[in-house]
Amino acid sequence: MKKRRALIALALSVCVIASSLMGCGKKADTGSTSDSGKTKITFGVFETDNITSEVWQNMIDSFQKDHPDIEVEKVLATGDDRQAFWKTMLSSGSFPDVVIEAEQLATMDGIFTEVPQDVQDLFEDSTLCQYNGKCITVPSFKQYKMQCYYNKSVFSELNLQEPTTWDEFMNVCQTIKDAGKTPLMCGGTGDIWATGEPFWIAEGDTALLAKYPDFNKDLKDGSNKWNNDTTIDVLSKWQDMINKGYYYDGAMSLSYSQAAEEFQKGTAAMMVDGSWAAAGFDAEKNEDFGVFAVPTMDGSKLTVADCSYWGVSETCENKDAAFQFIKYVFDENPDVYKEYLQSDGLYSTTKNAVTYEQGAVTTKFIDNIKDSETVQEIVKLPGENAAPSGMQSFMDKSFQNIFNGADVKTEVEGWDTEYQRLLDAQ
């Protein structure tokens, strides 16, 4: 009897071990075929207020309807640091077959497979990029950043016009401040990017690229540094604006969503934000807000637009199906691509340009930059001269330090140190 009990206990212990270890495999069983025998691919995405679950599901459903032999499973990235999320998936062996926002990961060798020529041919040549001489990503869209949204009623009440020069912009801020209102809104806690990144893209990237058109290359070969007069000037002026009280007092205790909500409630008169905000206003048919291009400090006519990229994993077992999915989204069914672009105020990167009917705010947004030269955001430049992974996050934290009064020069010296450290380590 005793022996029997012991054997049962031993068997139960073995079951406990077996069940505990079931989740310890290197790769989650995404499988190359689904239960129904179809070819299966996984598709790594993230969702926002604009690019909703519905947008992705419509894309997947439409593809599956036209390609019934292929099943697409959505893998959703959670949290605000999507690159870190994908790296976690990569480390655990669960990396999706097709991944959006692949440009940062593409700087690491061997993650994405080379894009077949017939797929490359679908895209504008100027938007394609290479890593170590190979095209391993496809440009999914172009997104314009950053302009200044404003509350029309405040501008009307104070008889203000959209500023076209830096001095006029400062006058607008001061007039709003003098009227007892808050000129500018930004985010802070939890969404670290929302503190300084919008202003930096509008002023810092444009100022640096106007003066040093090959800034990324210069940084990489050591012939230039972050710590230069232009960077210091832009950030000093930004800190001056903060010190003058142009920004909302509690901005650093607000997430991006809370900051945007407060701006729409009228807590502040202006907010520097990307083209996705225009798409949001248009989706709600909200015409209470206008938008103007933030006047550059040096008067240069540059505007920043990033291309985002998709990649197919080198470990994908069904690469043909993955590229078939990409061809479908970007070529075979323009309605799918159109819905994707329209949801977030994005622009097509394909040779057969896909357009959509724009709302009033988006139309104004594009109209503001019709005479400007488009440049790529410094830390998001894809290809050989890409900034090392982690630089963006470091700069975002540095912007917060500057917002809270840190010495600009000391902070920017830290950018060079960190840039080199990350470059050496990666």
Add this chain to the structure above:
Amino acid sequence: MKKRNMSIGFAVPAFVIYTILLVVPILMAFYFSLNKWNGFNPMQFIGIENYINVFKDARLGNAVVNTTVISVVVVIAVNVLGLFLAMLVNTASAKSNIFRTVFFIPFVLSTVAISFVWKSILSYNGVLNGILISLGQSDLIGNWLGKQGPAIICIILVEIWRTLGYHMMLYLAALQTVPHELYEACTVDGGNRWNKFRNVTLPLIIPGMSVSFLMSIINELRMYDVVKIMTDGGPGYDTETIVYNIVSQGFSNSMVGYSSAISVVLFLAIGAISIFIVTMMNKKEVEM
């Protein structure tokens, strides 16, 4: 002999689980720490270079200071308040069960969920400032999560609130092992409340106190989730903890080798602190 084999047989499952889930990852982390590795491409052996960099990293130094501040305050607060609450609950009537439950609930709830709740309470347009405004105390409203001082204080308060119930329960369990006769003997000897606490309660709850101290120190040194959700280490690096730094270096910066070196150092630090606490408490137990 047969009995001995049987004992080994029962120990094997635990040993295998422990080895696979704990010992192997620790050894792997140590191996990674000797390499330059981005988590994907082939590793490059660099010896102790990562360890040298650990001691030169100013950002990590800042994370160590933040973690130390949070740990010291939280460990002292939860142990002092936990013991105080446990004594109150222990002496109260059976109805006090409701208090045990109330104090313990925060520890049972998901840390992620309560961090989101506290974030919404403490944000500038959140509940706390809303209450202050409605009470006519607009001068007192604060940028709680957006400035260094208030942000780290908020993290500390939330952490105390979250873990206090757990430590109260540890002390309560320890208090309930103290024989009532000893208090009666102390009363007969003319002892007052302080004498009872100093000469009866304290010596007999030292083992429970050791566990509570140790658990609180280990928990705080590993703190990540509350910081990640409430402030994301910000503003700037002002609330960044050691584990937050490890995750950032490993996944945001693709420096898995370096983050493994920090992990190994943290592991050794926690081990050393644990041994120190246990030894010290054992000594106290003998002395008292």
